[in-house]
Amino acid sequence: MAKFKHFLVAAPYYLWIGLFVILPIGLIFIYSFHDLNGHFTLNNYLNFFKNQTYLLMAFNSLCFAIIITFISLIVAYPIAWIISKFQNSRDFLILLVIMPMWINLLLKTYAFIGIFSRNGTLNNLLASLGLGRHQFLFTDIAFILVAVYDQLPFMILPIYNSVITINHSLINASFDLGASKTQTFWRIIVPLTLPGIKSGVQAIFIPSLSLFMITRLIGGNRVITLGTAIEEHFLSTMNWGMGSTIGVILIIAMILIMLLTKESK
Amino acid sequence: MTGKTIVELKNINVIIDDLQILKNISFELETGKFYTMLGPSGSGKTTILKVIAGFSQPTSGEVFFNGKKINQLPPNKRKINTIFQDYALFPNLNLFENVAFGLRLQHKHNSEISDRVSQILDLVQLNGLEKRSVEELSGGQRQRVAIARSLVLNPKMLLLDEPLSALDAKLRKKMQYELRNLQQRLGITFLFITHDQEEALAMSDFIFVINNGEILQSGTPVDIYDEPINHFVADFIGQSNIIDGTMVRDFVVKFVGKTFECSDAGMRHNEPVEVVLRPEDLDITEVKKGKLTVKVKSQIFRGDYYEIIAYDEDHNKWLIQSTNPVKDGAIVGINFDPEDIHVMRFGEKEQEFDARLETYED
Numbered sequence: 001m002a003k004f005k006h007f008l009v010a011a012p013y014y015l016w017i018g019l020f021v022i023l024p025i026g027l028i029f030i031y032s033f034h035d036l037n038g039h040f041t042l043n044n045y046l047n048f049f050k051n052q053t054y055l056l057m058a059f060n061s062l063c064f065a066i067i068i069t070f071i072s073l074i075v076a077y078p079i080a081w082i083i084s085k086f087q088n089s090r091d092f093l094i095l096l097v098i099m100p101m102w103i104n105l106l107l108k109t110y111a112f113i114g115i116f117s118r119n120g121t122l123n124n125l126l127a128s129l130g131l132g133r134h135q136f137l138f139t140d141i142a143f144i145l146v147a148v149y150d151q152l153p154f155m156i157l158p159i160y161n162s163v164i165t166i167n168h169s170l171i172n173a174s175f176d177l178g179a180s181k182t183q184t185f186w187r188i189i190v191p192l193t194l195p196g197i198k199s200g201v202q203a204i205f206i207p208s209l210s211l212f213m214i215t216r217l218i219g220g221n222r223v224i225t226l227g228t229a230i231e232e233h234f235l236s237t238m239n240w241g242m243g244s245t246i247g248v249i250l251i252i253a254m255i256l257i258m259l260l261t262k263e264s265k
Numbered sequence: 266m267t268g269k270t271i272v273e274l275k276n277i278n279v280i281i282d283d284l285q286i287l288k289n290i291s292f293e294l295e296t297g298k299f300y301t302m303l304g305p306s307g308s309g310k311t312t313i314l315k316v317i318a319g320f321s322q323p324t325s326g327e328v329f330f331n332g333k334k335i336n337q338l339p340p341n342k343r344k345i346n347t348i349f350q351d352y353a354l355f356p357n358l359n360l361f362e363n364v365a366f367g368l369r370l371q372h373k374h375n376s377e378i379s380d381r382v383s384q385i386l387d388l389v390q391l392n393g394l395e396k397r398s399v400e401e402l403s404g405g406q407r408q409r410v411a412i413a414r415s416l417v418l419n420p421k422m423l424l425l426d427e428p429l430s431a432l433d434a435k436l437r438k439k440m441q442y443e444l445r446n447l448q449q450r451l452g453i454t455f456l457f458i459t460h461d462q463e464e465a466l467a468m469s470d471f472i473f474v475i476n477n478g479e480i481l482q483s484g485t486p487v488d489i490y491d492e493p494i495n496h497f498v499a500d501f502i503g504q505s506n507i508i509d510g511t512m513v514r515d516f517v518v519k520f521v522g523k524t525f526e527c528s529d530a531g532m533r534h535n536e537p538v539e540v541v542l543r544p545e546d547l548d549i550t551e552v553k554k555g556k557l558t559v560k561v562k563s564q565i566f567r568g569d570y571y572e573i574i575a576y577d578e579d580h581n582k583w584l585i586q587s588t589n590p591v592k593d594g595a596i597v598g599i600n601f602d603p604e605d606i607h608v609m610r611f612g613e614k615e616q617e618f619d620a621r622l623e624t625y626e627d
Contacts, residue, residue: 167351167353169349169350169351169353170353170355170356172320172340172347172349172353173347173349173353173354173355174355174366175319175320175339175340175341176318176340176341176346176347176415177341177346177366177367177370177414177415177418178341178342178367178370178371178418179341179366179370180341183370187366187370188355188357191357192356192357194357
């Protein structure tokens with residue numbers, strides 16, 4: 001009876017997970033073994049690993065994801081640290097970090113088009129300073145910048161949460177035992193905030209592998225990643241099999257990263 | 266004990282947010298002694314420790330270490346180590362690495378590090394536990410790791426910030442002996458911070474009693490116990506009966522309507538004073554043999570003695586320690602010797618107090 005009750009309470013969640021998590025992944029998996037005509041094939045996978053284009057795309061995605069994650073980390077860490085120092089106003093400051101997350105990604109991205117375009121805010125400013133107009137939109141740097149901007153809160157929040165739990169007397173103890181500020185940072189503070197860093201890296205690196213909207217709108221068609229490739233296959237060439245194959249490979253990559261950054265305890 | 270000064274504080278004031286935490290603190294600490302800073306919480310004793318360790322900057326005043334002014338020296342450059350109240354062991358490092366932390370910073374050779382660490386772990390009896398994570402250790406073990414972590418650096422002085430307060434009563438007693446022992450064997454200066462007067466009396470060579478950011482009295486445990494300077498010290502250290510009285514003339518004091526011979530002098534004639542009598546100095550006797558008559562209100566069995574609460578005819582409360590029980594409500598006499606009476610003047614400062622004692626004691 002109790003078991004049945006338990007099942008009833010949990011049923012909506014099982015249903016949810018079944019319909020919206022397991023079923024789609026299963027479908028992607030099945031599609032990835034089918035060609036354009038719906039016949040079973042392994043060619044999609046063979047294609048992926050034989051075709052230079054796909055490997056280059058995978059490599060590109062990986063590089064961009066690493067760069068985006070790394071820049072987010074070195075920008076977010078000091079921000080999280082400084083916010084934690086404001087004893088009285090840190091809740092408010094964290095709210096400021098969270099607030100942009102409430103705005104739709106598409107809107108924010110369009111705002112950047114307005115800033116970066118040929119006649120945009122940035123170029124107007126440079127022109128009025130006599131520095132001329134430059135190409136910002138559709139460059140790698142613009143793409144990385146917007147990707148970092150968009151995902152930064154996901155790095156700041158976990159690091160901030162681990163920073164505020166550090167017992168201040170540990171830092172004093174480190175100084176007391178002869179450590180300089182730099183030594184204290186690398187030997188005590190970084191190891192103690194490692195869980196926050198890891199979750200931040202997970203939260204940014206994994207989505208960065210499959211970015212496609214920012215890639216399209218800010219990177220133009222110059223930056224091609226696995227995310228844009230999937231979009232292309234599903235929406236333009238209608239090769240769902242190949243799109244699914246890339247999806248499966250991305251899912252496997254994500255699982256690997258999760259395992260690599262898992263808590264060691 | 267050559268009496269060489271290791272640390273000196275000169276006119277230290279600490280003001281934080283318009284609040285005066287320390288008021289004109291000056292003292293000298295000698296090499297190889299066990300000092301205790303005793304005071305209630307919020308008295309400023311931890312701030313004194315922070316000023317010496319370098320975690321707090323005094324608003325004014327000077328700090329000297331071995332004769333050199335160290336106000337500007339950061340904590341990591343001072344040859345003084347601190348044992349923190351919560352021990353502050355690094356949770357990301359195991360026991361061995363916690364102890365080796367300071368040596369690793371000095372880029373010592375691995376062989377030297379393991380030699381020195383194992384030597385110090387022998388001293389604090391923690392060998393064999395090197396690989397343990399610090400979270401697996403008991404309170405007493407953590408405390409010893411904290412001590413070992415500091416001692417391995419051969420500090421000239423150790424500051425201990427209420428290190429025993431987190432331990433249970435039995436372990437606390439044991440650690441009191443261990444700490445005292447360790448200090449005497451190593452011969453380094455200890456400055457121990459506590460709010461526990463028993464701890465202070467048991468362990469120290471010298472005690473500073475501090476309240477509201479001021480040093481009220483300093484001296485050996487016996488001096489402070491026997492001759493507290495004022496109501497606060499008498500009340501804070503040990504148990505006491507503090508009764509209002511009048512100093513009739515030198516060596517004669519009047520309280521509860523009677524005059525008694527005492528061993529204090531140097532006050533004005535008929536000066537209002539406070540009289541201290543320690544509960545263990547009072548003896549219960551028959552009414553006619555007693556110097557005072559009191560009525561017993563209640564008593565508690567404390568194991569090695571009975572603690573009796575009684576009231577005299579002026580409704581003064583008397584705390585008496587007796588090896589034998591008495592009847593509740595009984596009327597008994599209490600007896601004491603002239604030297605058991607300690608007379609305190611209102612508002613007397615430590616210097617005046619010491620000077621007055623000099624005039625009639627030799």
